[in-house]
Amino acid sequence: xxxxxxxxxxxxxxxxxxxxxxxxxxxxxxxxxxxxxxxxxxxxxxxxxxxxxxxxxxxxxxxxxxxxxxxxxxxxxxxxxxxxxxxxxxxxxxxxxxxxxxxxxxxxxxxxxxxxxxxxxxxxxxxxxxxxxxxxxxxxxxxxxxxxxxxxxxxxxxxxxxxxxxxxxxxxxxxxxxxxxxxxxxxxxxxxxxxxxxxxxxxxxxxxxxxxxxxxxxxxxxxxxxxxxxxxxxxxxxxxxxxxxxxxxxxxxxxxxxxxxxxxxxxxxxxxxxxxxxxxxxxxxxxxxxxxxxxxxxxxxxxxxxxxxxxxxxxxxxxxxxxxxxxxxxxxxxxxxxxxxxxxxxxxxxxxxxxxxxxxxxxxxxxxxxxxxxxxxxxxxxxxxxxxxxxxxxxxxxxxxxxxxxxxx
Amino acid sequence: xxxxxxxxxxxxxxxxxxxxxxxxxxxxxxxxxxxxxxxxxxxxxxxxxxxxxxxxxxxxxxxxxxxxxxxxxxxxxxxxxxxxxxxxxxxxxxxxxxxxxxxxxxxxxxxxxxxxxxxxxxxxxxxxxxxxxxxxxxxxxxxxxxxxxxxxxxxxxxxxxxxxxxxxxxxxxxxxxxxxxxxxxxxxxxxxxxxxxxxxxxxxxxxxxxxx
Numbered sequence: 043x044x045x046x047x048x049x050x051x052x053x054x055x056x057x058x059x060x061x062x063x064x065x066x067x068x069x070x071x072x073x074x075x076x077x078x079x080x081x082x083x084x085x086x087x088x089x090x091x092x093x094x095x096x097x098x099x100x101x102x103x104x105x106x107x108x109x110x111x112x113x114x115x116x117x118x119x120x121x122x123x124x125x126x127x128x129x130x131x132x133x134x135x136x137x138x139x140x141x142x143x144x145x146x147x148x149x150x151x152x153x154x155x156x157x158x159x160x161x162x163x164x165x166x167x168x169x170x171x172x173x174x175x176x177x178x179x180x181x182x183x184x185x186x187x188x189x190x191x192x193x194x195x196x197x198x199x200x201x202x203x204x205x206x207x208x209x210x211x212x213x214x215x216x217x218x219x220x221x222x223x224x225x226x227x228x229x230x231x232x233x234x235x236x237x238x239x240x241x242x243x244x245x246x247x248x249x250x251x252x253x254x255x256x257x258x259x260x261x262x263x264x265x266x267x268x269x270x271x272x273x274x275x276x277x278x279x280x281x282x283x284x285x286x287x288x289x290x291x292x293x294x295x296x297x298x299x300x301x302x303x304x305x306x307x308x309x310x311x312x313x314x315x316x317x318x319x320x321x322x323x324x325x326x327x328x329x330x331x332x333x334x335x336x337x338x339x340x341x342x343x344x345x346x347x348x349x350x351x352x353x354x355x356x357x358x359x360x361x362x363x364x365x366x367x368x369x370x371x372x373x374x375x376x377x378x379x380x381x382x383x384x385x386x387x388x389x390x391x392x393x394x395x396x397x398x399x400x401x402x403x404x405x406x407x408x409x410x411x412x413x414x415x416x417x418x419x420x421x422x423x424x425x426x427x428x429x430x431x432x433x434x435x436x437x438x439x440x441x442x443x444x445x446x447x448x449x450x451x
Numbered sequence: 452x453x454x455x456x457x458x459x460x461x462x463x464x465x466x467x468x469x470x471x472x473x474x475x476x477x478x479x480x481x482x483x484x485x486x487x488x489x490x491x492x493x494x495x496x497x498x499x500x501x502x503x504x505x506x507x508x509x510x511x512x513x514x515x516x517x518x519x520x521x522x523x524x525x526x527x528x529x530x531x532x533x534x535x536x537x538x539x540x541x542x543x544x545x546x547x548x549x550x551x552x553x554x555x556x557x558x559x560x561x562x563x564x565x566x567x568x569x570x571x572x573x574x575x576x577x578x579x580x581x582x583x584x585x586x587x588x589x590x591x592x593x594x595x596x597x598x599x600x601x602x603x604x605x606x607x608x609x610x611x612x613x614x615x616x617x618x619x620x621x622x623x624x625x626x627x628x629x630x631x632x633x634x635x636x637x638x639x640x641x642x643x644x645x646x647x648x649x650x651x652x653x654x655x656x657x658x659x660x661x662x663x
Contacts (some may be wrong), residue, residue, distance in 0.1 A: 215469045215490075216468075216490050217488075219487065219488060219489050219490045220489075221489075222485075222487035222488070222489065252587065253518060254468065254490055254491075254492060254517070254518045255490075255492045255520075257490075258492075292516060324530050375493065375494070376493075376496075377496060379492065379493030379494070380492040380493045380495075383492055383493070384492060388489075388492070
């Protein structure tokens, strides 16, 4: 191999490696300046003996190569599912595209990607236009008797405006408390995006509206899109990206794309937030002499789910642990509601959480894997649980407050 | 089994989302305050041991999400509570109006001898105040509750209000307390009570005052 070629190859692999590392760093980066980090690295290398144009080209090449490796194969969907399940997307620059495929925001047929993307974006545009109204702007459209700030009329745009403000206030309160340790989520325009998406979702789903916790399902999606957009912008600084890439990773549509992904995720997660109560169970059980606290009371889907996990899956995999938690009367909703609703969002640092989500989404849009991760987390702390004295309060606390990390992932 | 405390009881924090329930709790148990707190999802709880009249009182304080109400935490948990903090935010008129709703839920689900206390939090934000101290006082009086304005941020009235509720619970369960005093050296008795609680149903347990 001629030495110049070898040099280029080494350069390429360094960039490839460091590029991946840097991208990984952007995932944990508290600063929204991931672009700056790339640039700093760029400057530092080009200041040396490396030729800047070759460097930029190879950056794009590595970017393009990663795309091809992921999506060019005829059997690509199965392969990216495997990549997600095996934790190989940790430093991917196309995680958002993989998630769109897992969540069926994009169809398997690549020739439809651009059209589907356009369609979903224009749908969101319409949804937003419909729900985010300014009563002053629309003043001419309604009779002043119906449409004035003091009107109690159901159809009054002003009445709607005040109701909207209440809903927005409720959402905003949680958006302000989203990942407070990350600077990205402190930015005003990011907060506005999160609020608008959750508001539109609530208005489109009046039965469910907004429920606490949804904000932490949306935030990682918005962040993953942001990271991929940063990588895209950097890679396309010198080379001209394909139409497909330009369409899919256009930063202008971060909010639109996040809405589409979040809505799809909520298709599965919705019952876990619903407070719809199924009646009848209580009467049947109050007469049971050995009914446990979790057997009584109204049955809400999330409670049924976590009880089923503890009573069936945990029992099947670890009878001893199951008996132990039952003896201590540790109802699974004490620790499990948060685990399930946030898809373990509070139990892992963000960069690890994204890897957990890669696997959850890749496995199936029905998120069946959630139940098994749930059990695995309990098994992970089983010895700590079992060593505790027989006092319900203490054991319960250790379960609910343990910060669990999946070291193997 | 040796115990680090003489009695244990359960208190609940209730109130609208964002009034500062978690912050009150963190200030009380860990003496910490984080202005940018994350919202509580589902339920959580913390413990602290106080010494009142020479008795080591272990209190387990349940922190609920403002949106949660009585849906996911089973009624049984509420029935086992001995004391309730009804919390509003003095800078939010709405959260104050909702206290009535929270109080009626308590009446419906909690045991009859439950002790309640009214808390108007964020008293340090005087410039944003929407609920006058007098309004809080009046509401508390109407409901026969004690009332404290608190600030988790400046650590104002935190220990006072938690201790007051703990004392009220102790006083309300004085009969059981006297029994306990008579047998305070008998560790087995405590263990026996604990065992018993595990197998009796909720109604019986709450009648006994739920010592464990």
